[in-house]
Amino acid sequence: MLLLEAIILSVISASTPLLLAASGELVVERSGVLNLGIEGMMIVGAACGFAGAYMTGSTFLGALCGIAAGAAMSAIFGILTLGLAVNQVAAGLALTILGVGLSGLIGAGFVGQKIVPSPHLYLPVLTDLPFIGRILFGEDAFVYVSIALIIAISLFLHRTRAGLVLRAVGDNHTSAHALGYPVLRIRLLAVLFGGGCAGLGGAYLPLAYTPFFIPGMTAGRGWIALALVVFASWRPGRLVGGAYLFGAVTILQLHTQALGFGIPSQLMSSLPYLATVVVLVLISRTRDTAGSAAPASLGVVFVPDR
Secondary structure (H helix, E strand, O other): OHHHHHHHHHHHHHHHHHHHHHHHHHHHHHOOOOOOOHHHHHHHHHHHHHHHHHHHOOHHHHHHHHHHHHHHHHHHHHHHHHHOOOOHHHHHHHHHHHHHHHHHHHHHHHOOOEOOOOOEOOOOOOOOOOOHHHHHHOOEHHHHHHHHHHHHHHHHHHHOHHHHHHHHHHHOHHHHHHOOOOHHHHHHHHHHHHHHHHHHHHHHHHHHHOOEOOOOOOOOHHHHHHHHHHHOOOOHHHHHHHHHHHHHHHHHHHHHHHOOOOOOHHHHHOHHHHHHHHHHHHHHHHHHHHOOOOOOOOOOOOOOOO
16 A cells, blocks of 8 residues: 555656646647747756755745746747747757757756755645545645646636637637737747746756756656647646656656566666657547547747738
């Protein structure tokens, strides 16, 4: 029972940065924009988040620094793609490369330093309940924020007029513009929100997952978050299951090595990315036969009439 509890707690921790980053990207893609710069935004968020927490002694302020860093990176992406009509794929890839280099520069002076990680919730009696106590009532604030975020996004997209407008912009930006909706402004706000979520997901890694910063510590999680949005068919509810599934695959490699299975560690480390490829292939085959729920204008740059 204790082993199962430890595994579940590990899966939750490994899934939280994926869920945070993918939640923001889901909103971005529902607006009709494809942002491939999530990995760069996450790693910059990790560097700035750790730097902010180390210098202020507050993980909360560190998280805000991570959000601000991710939003700033996404603002660059928005200016390039929405303002200057630069190709979204090229801009996203360039932003990822920029983010990796920029994070190394920002975090160079903090490598090897440690901070006090984000505290875990403790509720008398409830947290002490056997098995479910620590799982439900003993997590850090990032975990609860990720769950609250996906619920809020689901309600926003399907229960509010603003969410309906956002989805309309993603489905058919020409019609939305003809109806008088500010397509570029809506997409820019979605991009900024997605960047902030990516920055928060990156900041989670040094602030709660491991209380130190190392270059490249996102280790491709931004790319997995991108695949998760497709895996979830752009639906918030499915995104939660997908994030925890991929988190479980990530944790599987650690426990198989701890139990002494004779499987090369390099193979186990590649499992999350192998699972990503398999999922994308399966989704592609399903989409060919059943159609796709993706926004019709995804990746299309919209330039309004002057």
